[in-house]
Amino acid sequence: MTDRLPPIPFAQLSAAQQVAARAVIDGPRGALYGPFVPLIRSPELMEAAQRMGEYLRYRSAIGTRLSELAILVTARQWSQPVEWAIHAPIAQDSGIAPAIIEAIAARQRPENMTEDEALVHDFCIELQQRQRVGDDTYAAALARFGEHGVVDLMGINGYYTFLAMVMNAAQTPAPPSRAAPLAP
Numbered sequence: 001m002t003d004r005l006p007p008i009p010f011a012q013l014s015a016a017q018q019v020a021a022r023a024v025i026d027g028p029r030g031a032l033y034g035p036f037v038p039l040i041r042s043p044e045l046m047e048a049a050q051r052m053g054e055y056l057r058y059r060s061a062i063g064t065r066l067s068e069l070a071i072l073v074t075a076r077q078w079s080q081p082v083e084w085a086i087h088a089p090i091a092q093d094s095g096i097a098p099a100i101i102e103a104i105a106a107r108q109r110p111e112n113m114t115e116d117e118a119l120v121h122d123f124c125i126e127l128q129q130r131q132r133v134g135d136d137t138y139a140a141a142l143a144r145f146g147e148h149g150v151v152d153l154m155g156i157n158g159y160y161t162f163l164a165m166v167m168n169a170a171q172t173p174a175p176p177s178r179a180a181p182l183a184p
Contacts, residue, residue, distance in 0.1 A: 005038035005170040016043040024050050028058055034082050035163040038170035049162070056156050061149040065094040066120045070156040072096070073124035076104050078164035081174035081182045088179035105182060119144055120153065127157050 013021060020043035021032050027050070032040065039046035060067045068091035075083035088101050100117065103110035113121060123141050126133045133141075141150050166172075174181065 074160040077128040080164035084182035085174040085177035
């Protein structure tokens, strides 16, 4: 596959693109990579997206470990190799067991998840596959995470679906990763 929207050298970016790029580079991500490479073509959209993503990735009400699990489920549902390459190692470093990551990659429900991992996994699978969440799963998530956490969990699914759509359409190549490549 050919990268339809490849990196643009910083010096060739417009003034608005440079401001948007600098916000990503100077933030916790430290570089312009992944979804921000195609998104730089729309600097205002990229700025809004990166602010949302920064919150959801680094400060969500469900915490980093569970956010990373939700990101992996979303990446798998969209067969998104960039997000997988970036987030599978982060998920493992955040405490998600390698066997859980491998099961998600194989489109299987992982065994031996903690209660909160199983809840996040099932919530994401229902939302991604059925486009809704059943009453029992919703009630369990609400009881465990509260409204703030449930809204953040929905937001993670939506945000990473958006990024998956952008990169799948742009055919953004996966970066080198210590994670096994995600099969289609």
